[in-house]
Structures are given as C-alpha cells and as structure tokens.
C-alpha cells in the first residue's frame with residue numbers, strides 16, 4: 001500500500017472540504033452532507049460486489065478504489081483522516097505480531 005498517496009489524497013480532500021461547493025466533486029459531495037456521502041459509499045460497495053462476481057480484476061480494482069476514495073471523504077466529513085485508519089491497522093498488526101511471538105516461545 002502506498003501510504004504517502006493516501007495521506008496526499010487526504011490532504012486534497014481537506015482542502016476541497018473548505019472550498020465552494022461548485023468548485024469540485026469532493027466539495028459538492030461534502031456540501032450535500034453525511035447521507036449523500038454514505039449513499040456513495042454503499043453504492044460503490046455494491047459495485048465492488050458486482051465486479052467481484054464478474055471476475056474482471058481491473059474492474060474490481062477500480063471499484064475498490066472508488067470505495068477507498070469515498071470512505072476517505074466520509075472520514076474527512078467526521079474530522080478523521082487515512083492516518084487514523086492506518087494507525088488502527090498498525091495497532092492490529094502489532095497485536096498479532098505479539099501473539100505470533102508468544103506462540104513461538106511456548
């Protein structure tokens with residue numbers, strides 16, 4: 001995963017959040033509010049399901065990118081960033097790393 005790219009995208013979303021609604025896709029979506037953002041997340045998740053079933057890998061990658069992007073917009077709406085999710089994933093990896101270490105020493 002390119003962590004820097006996710007952080008960069010989070011920065012762009014933060015800037016668009018403050019901008020006039022007509023100026024960009026993110027600004028418009030932010031202006032429409034939480035329900036509109038949630039609707040996009042659910043819609044894109046449905047498209048991931050269809051892409052998975054049709055077996056086209058590139059289609060799946062594109063739909064997952066749409067989900068990631070819209071969840072970043074949702075995080076920003078709530079004052080959160082990609083970093084918060086990355087830290088949570090890191091925390092889980094650390095826990096499972098500790099578990100693995102413990103099972104090796106038993």
Ligand SMILES: N=c1c2ncn([C@@H]3O[C@H](COP(=O)(O)OP(=O)(O)OP(=O)(O)O)[C@@H](O)[C@H]3O)c2ncn1[C@@H]1O[C@H](COP(=O)(O)O)[C@@H](O)[C@H]1O
Pocket residue numbers: 009012013016023024025026027065066069
């Ligand atoms: N990564 C994305 C990105 N991925 C998807 N989308 C938009 O998300 C929408 C996906 O919705 P759909 O697939 O349902 O397509 P649609 O029917 O055209 O969309 P709707 O009319 O239903 O909203 C499209 O309008 C895409 O353009 C994105 N829009 C922007 N970005 C990034 O966000 C940054 C800021 O974008 P702006 O706010 O547009 O400047 C850009 O630099 C990009 O890096």
